[in-house]
Each structure stands twice: as structure tokens, then as C-alpha cells.
Amino acid sequence: MSKPSNSLHDMSVAELAAGLKARRFSALETAQHFLARAQADRSGSFLAFNPEATLAQAQASDARLAAGTGGPLEGVPLGHKDIFVTRDFVTTAGSKMLEGYRSPFDATVVTRLADAGMVTLGKLNCDEFAMGSGNENSAYGAVNNPWDTSRVPGGSSGGSAAAIAARLVPAATGTDTGGSIRQPASFCGITGIKPTYGRASRYGMIAYASSLDQGGPMARSAEDCALLLSAMCGPDPDRDSTSLDVPAEDFSAKLNDDLSGLRIGIPKEFFGEGLVADVRTAVDGALAELTRLGATLVPISLPRTELAIPVYYIIAPAEASSNLSRYDGVKFGHRAKSYSDLESMYKRSRAEGFGSEVKRRIMTGTYVLSHGYYDAYYLQAQKIRRMIAQDFKDAFGQCDVIAGPVAPTVAWEIGQNAGDPVADYLADIFTLPASLAGLPGLSVPAGFGAHNMPVGLQLIGNYFQEARLLNVAHRLQQVSDVHLRKPEGV
Numbered sequence: 001m002s003k004p005s006n007s008l009h010d011m012s013v014a015e016l017a018a019g020l021k022a023r024r025f026s027a028l029e030t031a032q033h034f035l036a037r038a039q040a041d042r043s044g045s046f047l048a049f050n051p052e053a054t055l056a057q058a059q060a061s062d063a064r065l066a067a068g069t070g071g072p073l074e075g076v077p078l079g080h081k082d083i084f085v086t087r088d089f090v091t092t093a094g095s096k097m098l099e100g101y102r103s104p105f106d107a108t109v110v111t112r113l114a115d116a117g118m119v120t121l122g123k124l125n126c127d128e129f130a131m132g133s134g135n136e137n138s139a140y141g142a143v144n145n146p147w148d149t150s151r152v153p154g155g156s157s158g159g160s161a162a163a164i165a166a167r168l169v170p171a172a173t174g175t176d177t178g179g180s181i182r183q184p185a186s187f188c189g190i191t192g193i194k195p196t197y198g199r200a201s202r203y204g205m206i207a208y209a210s211s212l213d214q215g216g217p218m219a220r221s222a223e224d225c226a227l228l229l230s231a232m233c234g235p236d237p238d239r240d241s242t243s244l245d246v247p248a249e250d251f252s253a254k255l256n257d258d259l260s261g262l263r264i265g266i267p268k269e270f271f272g273e274g275l276v277a278d279v280r281t282a283v284d285g286a287l288a289e290l291t292r293l294g295a296t297l298v299p300i301s302l303p304r305t306e307l308a309i310p311v312y313y314i315i316a317p318a319e320a321s322s323n324l325s326r327y328d329g330v331k332f333g334h335r336a337k338s339y340s341d342l343e344s345m346y347k348r349s350r351a352e353g354f355g356s357e358v359k360r361r362i363m364t365g366t367y368v369l370s371h372g373y374y375d376a377y378y379l380q381a382q383k384i385r386r387m388i389a390q391d392f393k394d395a396f397g398q399c400d401v402i403a404g405p406v407a408p409t410v411a412w413e414i415g416q417n418a419g420d421p422v423a424d425y426l427a428d429i430f431t432l433p434a435s436l437a438g439l440p441g442l443s444v445p446a447g448f449g450a451h452n453m454p455v456g457l458q459l460i461g462n463y464f465q466e467a468r469l470l471n472v473a474h475r476l477q478q479v480s481d482v483h484l485r486k487p488e489g490v
């Protein structure tokens, strides 16, 4: 149960929206309060501010609140992952390639949240082009996890997760291609949901792997995520051809539904050797809580779980190699200062603009798509991707939602995996399967593991079952206070 609190930064999105509507405090003072905290922060969470734009948005919110015409989230501040393009704030995707880039338009998700009344505080750090699991691949530096500043916040939406946990923002956007909303949410002790692929428009979301990329909200509670998700989703037929023709939904409507009789599938492949004991204990604790609320645990199998890693790390780089070909030093982005001819201009601009992990993915992707290897790698991966989706289909014949860990361990030390990219890839094992199948997935705080670091419980739903996932997470948060705990010094 969310406790009312006096300081603005401890309030939930729901409390802030209610307080603003009742005019107990203004949008301007709310924006100033959060902006002061965010600008004083030294964790590396924020990449860009534009106080003038933020305060102008807040004043416009106050005018609408005074006129009684405010949206459902009028005056509530948020931060956007730097993958979403914004007209009023620089957008870099965490890359030197886009240093100082100003988009001429806002991403659809940004527009929708602004239409609901939200005020943008700034842009949040992330792995370069969302490629990574620890936010260490950002060209603008690592982000400190507020629970232990020597550790990563997770990635790629690391700035979003860290800023929420540190109470610099009440909520933020994230993007999830293979786990980038769920895993940082787990590592920072907050809540995040990746909706069904196609629910939220990808227009203006800088492309990594287009068949997997999906935006979603991150906040402290499921209740708050539901408020943002309701504003974010909906068809965008003119701008994103893969956006689904499914109407926007009120994801708050079923938050309090009873869990009696809910069948939670427990995939045995998620609880094997790779899962460390402290994470398992926290996950088991949350599952036990859910059974006390009336759910039953059903053993299931997702037999191709391990194959999700090689399949994802073929498909995602393949799509990335194609998507990132647009950064050629001509249309936008970094252009080398010195070059001899057009070809050397392309080569130097890309060599200087991209970081090493991005280059590694482009090379991998180009290789698996090349003549002679296409059938052996890319086509084969596509076939297994289809089978992974089938495994979920079979599993949902036996259960209503699937639960397990988000990641095999708690957040690691900054620098620990330097020079070992595969270590990061392997840590994605539990989030990749739902991404490959296009299913919705949520991370909700389960407890604490080694070094007192947060541990998330992952909930995976069938297509369009976001409301169910949020319902399960919300009921858990009504009997548990894990999501209300604060890192020391915050």
C-alpha cells in the first residue's frame, strides 16, 4: 500500500497526480523540486536537461489544472530514456554518433505522455543504442546503482532505473529489446513493464532491433506503471507499421482483481544451475506470497530457454547492422573532420562515432547476414525463434502467467565484465525468451539478495495480458513493502 508522504520526491505518480489535481501543490513547484534534485545528482543518470522547456511545460500544466482541463497525469514529471527523440532536449542514444543531436519531432510515446499532462525533466542515460546489460556501454559514462554506487544499475535503461530508485523522477520511459526494462528494474528495486510487441508505437524510438524493440514505463509501483502504460499504448498506423490495431486500454482497471485460482507457471529451466541461491531465495519468497494470495504454482517447461541467447545474439545484431547503416556522416550525426574521399568519410565517421560494443554487433550482424552464412545463422535463428514462441503457446495452455527470476544474479560491480562481452550476454538468459516471442513481461521487486542488492520477480503474460501482469504485481505490492524501501542516503 502506498503511504502518503510529505516530500514530493517520495510521492508516487498516483499521489502526485491527485495532489496536483487538488492543487495542494503546483506543477511548477513540483518540476522545480525534481529538477533541483536531478541536477544536483552525481550518479550519471541524466544526460540532458532543458530547464526552460521543463518549466514552460509545468506552467502550461498549471494553467490547464486551473481551468480544470488537465489530463490524467497533469503536471507529473518524468524522464525519458535517451532512445526516445525529443524536440526540446538533445537526444544521443548514449552514442558519440549523435552528440548534440536535436530531433525535429517528438517520439509518439513522448507526445502521448505529454498529452496526458506529463512534464519532461530531462533525458536519461543508457547503453549506446540500447546495446548492453549494465549501462557501461554508454559513450557518456557508467551510471551508479543507488543501492551500491560501485555496482551497475543494469541496462540498457540504466539511467531510468537508477533515477527512479534515487527519487530523482517518479517515473520514466524505458525500451526493452531483450530485457532492457525488466533487468534494470530488477537491479534497482523498481517496477517496469515491457508490453506486447506492437502495443506502444516505435515511432521516434531510435532503432536497435526493430522486430524486438518495445517501449514501456518504469516506476516504483505497478500502480504507477499502469497509469503511464495506459497513456503510452495505442495504434499509430501512419507512423509505425508494426503498431497493432488494438485500442488503448485502461491498465488500472483490474489492478485489484482477486488472485484466487490464478495458475502461475514455473518454468523449470528458469530455476536451474545458472540461478544463484540468493536470487532464488528472494524469488521463492515472492512466489510464496502470491500463493498466500490465492495463486497456485504449476510446474511447466520452456525447453528452448538456453537457445534464446544464441538466437537473440544473431537476430538482434543482424537487425542492428541494417538499422545503424543510416549513420553515414551525411544525413545526421557525427562526421569525421578529415577524410580524403566519400568512402573514407563514411569509414572515419563510423569508426569515430560508434563505440566498441556497437561495432562488435554491426560486425556480427553483417557476418550472419552475409552470403553463405545467412542460411546457417540468420535463417536458422528465425526458425528457432518461432519454436520459442510455440513453447510459450504450449505453456499458456497450462497456466495464466509465467513467473521466474529476471536475471541470474544481482547487479554486478562496475567494470567486472569489462573485456568479456559474453558475460553480459549470458546474464540476459531469462529476459530474452519473452522478447523473442513478443510477449509482455514485467519486473516487480521480490526482495534483496547478496550484498543487500534488489532482486526482481519476472512475470510473463500471454499476448495483451499486461493488465493481468500489473494486477499480480499490484496485489503483491499491497502485502509487501519491498518496493517502498529506499537506498541509504536517498
Ligand code: GLN
Residues within 6 Å of the ligand: 130, 131, 132, 133, 155, 156, 175, 176, 177, 178, 179, 180, 181, 208, 316, 428
Ligand atoms: N542486453 C541486451 C542487449 O544487449 C538487451 C538490450 C535491450 O533490451 N535493449 O542487446
